[in-house]
Amino acid sequence: MLTATYTLVALSVEQASVRISLQSLQQLIDKNFTHQSALTPGQVGYAVEAVKRMYESCHWRKLDMFLIPAIRSATRQADELLHKLDELGRAATDAVGVLAIRLGSSAVDTGLKVAQFCAALEAFCSATLKRLELEEHCLFPMARSVISGEAWFAIANQMLAHDAYVLETRPARITPVPAKQVREQVRAAPVAAHVVH
Secondary structure, three states, rough: OOOHHHHHHHHHHHHHHHHHHHHHHHHHHHHHHHHOOOOOOEEEEEEHHHHHHHHHHOOOOHHHHHHHHHHHHOOOOOHHHHHHHHHHHHHHHHHHHHHHHOOOOOOOOOOHHHHHHHHHHHHHHHHHHHHHHHHHHHHHHHHHHHHHHHHHHHHHHHHHHHHHHHHHHHHOOOOOOOOHHHHHHHHHHHHHHHOOO
């Protein structure tokens, strides 16, 4: 069961990261958006991009890629719970659609539009937070009881392979060249060019 514990801890860390991002967005809504009569295009763009990033990161979580399929193949007892999770996922998707398509492309320049925009942001946050809570309090304990030791080992291996793949395919970061080094290269360039001629 050590593998199950490792896997659930890794998934809990992923959950905590998503939760912190959602709570930060909720604070932004409460402190900076709710009481305004209009939002700038920059505010709207920032919020819509934040929601899109969170939505994408939730969509590609290891829990959805590895744990839920293992539960589905292990038992039918989880069908009702998985259905509830799917419904919350659809509610979050609907909120993203409202933000990105209907509200994100128009000016949020009246109190009513601000209220609609904030309601869509809150709907996304609320549905996603409820889903995280159900996963932690219901799905994780169920997974522990229905998934076999061999299946936990397979899940852990898939997660490690996925992490390695993500690390390998991540674009290489170019290390910035110090300004002093650039100046020295620029000074040396005419001399080198002169020597060649």
